[in-house]
Amino acid sequence: MASIKDVAAEAGVSVATVSRVLNDHPSVSVDARTRVLAAVEALGYRPNAVARSLRTDQTRTLGLVISDVMNPYFTELARSVEEEARALGYSVIFGNADERPDLQDHHVRTLLDRRIDGLLVSPTDGGSPLMLDAARAGTPMVFVDRWIPGVDVPVVRADGRPAVRDLVAHLHGLGHRRLAIIAGPAATTTGSERVEAFREALAEYGLPLPDAYIGQGDFQAESGRRATDAFLDLAEPPEVVFAADNLMALGALDAVRARGMRVPEDIALAAFDDIPWFVHTDPPVTAVAQPTGELGRAAVRALVDVIEGRPPQSVTLAAWLVVRRSCGEPAPATPPAEPSATNRSQP
Amino acid sequence: MASIKDVAAEAGVSVATVSRVLNDHPSVSVDARTRVLAAVEALGYRPNAVARSLRTDQTRTLGLVISDVMNPYFTELARSVEEEARALGYSVIFGNADERPDLQDHHVRTLLDRRIDGLLVSPTDGGSPLMLDAARAGTPMVFVDRWIPGVDVPVVRADGRPAVRDLVAHLHGLGHRRLAIIAGPAATTTGSERVEAFREALAEYGLPLPDAYIGQGDFQAESGRRATDAFLDLAEPPEVVFAADNLMALGALDAVRARGMRVPEDIALAAFDDIPWFVHTDPPVTAVAQPTGELGRAAVRALVDVIEGRPPQSVTLAAWLVVRRSCGEPAPATPPAEPSATNRSQP
DNA sequence: CCTCCTCGTGGAATCGATTACACGTCCATG
DNA sequence: CATGGACGTGTAATCGATTCCACGAGGAGG
Numbered sequence: 094m095a096s097i098k099d100v101a102a103e104a105g106v107s108v109a110t111v112s113r114v115l116n117d118h119p120s121v122s123v124d125a126r127t128r129v130l131a132a133v134e135a136l137g138y139r140p141n142a143v144a145r146s147l148r149t150d151q152t153r154t155l156g157l158v159i160s161d162v163m164n165p166y167f168t169e170l171a172r173s174v175e176e177e178a179r180a181l182g183y184s185v186i187f188g189n190a191d192e193r194p195d196l197q198d199h200h201v202r203t204l205l206d207r208r209i210d211g212l213l214v215s216p217t218d219g220g221s222p223l224m225l226d227a228a229r230a231g232t233p234m235v236f237v238d239r240w241i242p243g244v245d246v247p248v249v250r251a252d253g254r255p256a257v258r259d260l261v262a263h264l265h266g267l268g269h270r271r272l273a274i275i276a277g278p279a280a281t282t283t284g285s286e287r288v289e290a291f292r293e294a295l296a297e298y299g300l301p302l303p304d305a306y307i308g309q310g311d312f313q314a315e316s317g318r319r320a321t322d323a324f325l326d327l328a329e330p331p332e333v334v335f336a337a338d339n340l341m342a343l344g345a346l347d348a349v350r351a352r353g354m355r356v357p358e359d360i361a362l363a364a365f366d367d368i369p370w371f372v373h374t375d376p377p378v379t380a381v382a383q384p385t386g387e388l389g390r391a392a393v394r395a396l397v398d399v400i401e402g403r404p405p406q407s408v409t410l411a412a413w414l415v416v417r418r419s420c421g422e423p424a425p426a427t428p429p430a431e432p433s434a435t436n437r438s439q440p
Numbered sequence: 441m442a443s444i445k446d447v448a449a450e451a452g453v454s455v456a457t458v459s460r461v462l463n464d465h466p467s468v469s470v471d472a473r474t475r476v477l478a479a480v481e482a483l484g485y486r487p488n489a490v491a492r493s494l495r496t497d498q499t500r501t502l503g504l505v506i507s508d509v510m511n512p513y514f515t516e517l518a519r520s521v522e523e524e525a526r527a528l529g530y531s532v533i534f535g536n537a538d539e540r541p542d543l544q545d546h547h548v549r550t551l552l553d554r555r556i557d558g559l560l561v562s563p564t565d566g567g568s569p570l571m572l573d574a575a576r577a578g579t580p581m582v583f584v585d586r587w588i589p590g591v592d593v594p595v596v597r598a599d600g601r602p603a604v605r606d607l608v609a610h611l612h613g614l615g616h617r618r619l620a621i622i623a624g625p626a627a628t629t630t631g632s633e634r635v636e637a638f639r640e641a642l643a644e645y646g647l648p649l650p651d652a653y654i655g656q657g658d659f660q661a662e663s664g665r666r667a668t669d670a671f672l673d674l675a676e677p678p679e680v681v682f683a684a685d686n687l688m689a690l691g692a693l694d695a696v697r698a699r700g701m702r703v704p705e706d707i708a709l710a711a712f713d714d715i716p717w718f719v720h721t722d723p724p725v726t727a728v729a730q731p732t733g734e735l736g737r738a739a740v741r742a743l744v745d746v747i748e749g750r751p752p753q754s755v756t757l758a759a760w761l762v763v764r765r766s767c768g769e770p771a772p773a774t775p776p777a778e779p780s781a782t783n784r785s786q787p
Numbered sequence: 788c789c790t791c792c793t794c795g796t797g798g799a800a801t802c803g804a805t806t807a808c809a810c811g812t813c814c815a816t817g
Numbered sequence: 818c819a820t821g822g823a824c825g826t827g828t829a830a831t832c833g834a835t836t837c838c839a840c841g842a843g844g845a846g847g
Contacts, residue, residue: 143493
């Protein structure tokens with residue numbers, strides 16, 4: 094593969110001049126410029142990003158460590174992150190943590206070794222020493238969706254509280270009183286927050302959230318299946334299961350179907366995270382929708398702000414309830430479109 | 441960030457010795473080794489992968505240009521690729537082409553500039569000059585799922601022909617005679633092959649495939665919606681729609697539902713690519729399943745073979761039919777598990 | 788006509804690693 | 818006791834870019 098030296102030789106100039114042409118530095122004569130460009134064309138030369146990065150100490154690359162790519166929510170997040178990054182002139186390297194702290198660390202380490210310019214993380218746990226050190230050492234970093242309390246890193250996320258309150262109101266209105274939740278890992282903010290929001294909303298209606306009605310999941314389908322099975326084995330099973338993410342909702346659906354039971358007649362189901370398939374499931378699933386695309390884009394903008402030395406902004410967007418038929422009662426109208434930002438605050 | 445020089449200074453040895461310790465070269469004294477390791481620990485030193493890559497001319501990174509991450513089939517492919525690559529000591533950089541040739545080229549170019557060791561591509565089109573040049577120039581490369589005819593690059597894919605034949609047999613057995621297909625772009629092999637397989641299978645039953653029953657899609661949901669609408673507007677609409685991928689099947693479902701019609705009573709539906717959600721759609725969708733995970737792993741193994749100078753192997757695996765209820769008639773039993781490789785051949 | 792500035796250019800240092808080569812020690816062998 | 822090989826180590830070249838500095842040519846101004 095041709096290097097800058099070959100181009101310089103071909104064009105009859107020094108490597109310095111070639112470099113200047115390539116980075117369109119002002120002081121290059123028209124003559125030199127055309128000769129260099131011709132040589133570049135003739136040799137099919139492409140600058141070596143590795144060498145350039147070594148010299149300039151920047152890779153124009155962002156790292157994204159995602160909790161689980163197979164989760165459609167995170168897939169969409171990843172996609173929007175890549176799009177916005179590309180628009181801003183950055184590439185993205187993804188790492189899939191599969192909800193495993195060890196894998197998460199592996200990816201953070203690899204990304205750091207590659208000298209990415211900044212790191213976008215949706216932490217799977219409370220933060221390994223590695224990640225905490227990186228944050229402390231000043232690696233540009235932004236948390237997206239989930240975050241780690243007590244770490245001074247901007248957070249871009251959606252606040253699901255009001256939507257969860259709407260959901261509980263909806264369920265209560267349908268006459269449901271025994272409501273259960275399949276929670277995510279307590280070590281994740283989304284794992285614990287959703288339970289808290291749910292509990293608080295229940296309290297407003299004077300409803301309890303007994304321990305037996307809190308299934309411990311890990312954001313994966315299999316755990317949704319197990320938790321639902323446990324609920325169904327109870328002497329007094331819940332009337333509604335609220336899954337804290339879409340994969341656990343899928344698992345819940347599996348479990349209900351395996352017993353030959355029906356949603357919502359035998360048990361109602363709701364989920365956090367809305368995905369296109371929920372429109373076509375049997376029955377269509379009532380869900381809390383997040384402005385996923387906007388979340389990804391905002392996270393990239395925040396990270397690039399940090400990288401380029403501008404003051405970073407934490408961003409909190411609103412989530413909203415999309416009522417379908419999985420809790421009883423037919424859906425009334427079309428769900429609203431993604432609303433835009435409602436609230437921005439300094440971290 | 442500490443460099444190898446700092447470590448050398450801290451340990452009181454030369455950088456050469458540090459490097460030897462890090463790459464566990466045999467001739468280093470125990471004393472030097474322990475001192476270096478201590479220094480590494482003390483400084484929290486991590487080797488700079490950028491510098492290392494420049495010197496060694498290898499990045500231990502694979503590039504994967506995927507047609508569309510939002511398609512669950514490709515998401516799973518991406519996941520398995522990353523897993524196998526990690527097991528073999530490589531990282532993966534993903535590029536999402538979104539079925540757009542220009543984006544595909546953008547990613548190929550970026551990846552090449554980064555000097556990835558090898559490229560895994562599921563081409564969106566017939567091959568841009570850029571990609572063809574790269575292949576010709578000897579960039580280690582493997583096609584996965586889709587390929588470009590006439591290019592000397594190993595291909596890892598599933599053969600859907602027998603499964604499509606099974607599908608047609610199934611449909612014919614249910615009494616369906618007017619069968620339509622929503623095809624992918626003709627420029628992709630999977631786009632044209634699936635139509636061909638369908639046409640041939642129909643011919644075995646003496647059934648025609650009129651042009652009006654070939655909807656032109658682009659593997660995205662919206663095109664499935666449009667094509668289905670067109671079918672439904674026909675004087676004599678088809679009894680079955682076979683979508684060449686799962687997203688177009690989703691679009692078809694949308695279109696049917698929008699007209700207040702029902703699957704399979706008003707029109708039957710089948711899809712290429714099986715995904716977990718198809719079990720829970722209304723109705724569960726009959727689909728051709730691919731050994732996606734094995735495809736991704738085999739592709740990585742083939743690519744690493746090329747990179748490390750071993751003779752590459754093209755791999756063709758079998759796809760299979762999973763009957764559910766979207767074509768009429770209840771599903772009999774559980775679908776079989778992923779079968780393993782059936783056929784390997786030199787490209 | 789001399790001086791100074793601007794402009795275009797090239798030489799060479801640099802980024803952080805790897806590695807060929809040379810050198811000194813020490814021990815075993817003849 | 819001399820010699821040669823093995824071993825551990827350091828020096829320096831190298832990878833492909835960017836960029837500081839110096840230099841020569843040419844034009845403007847005094």
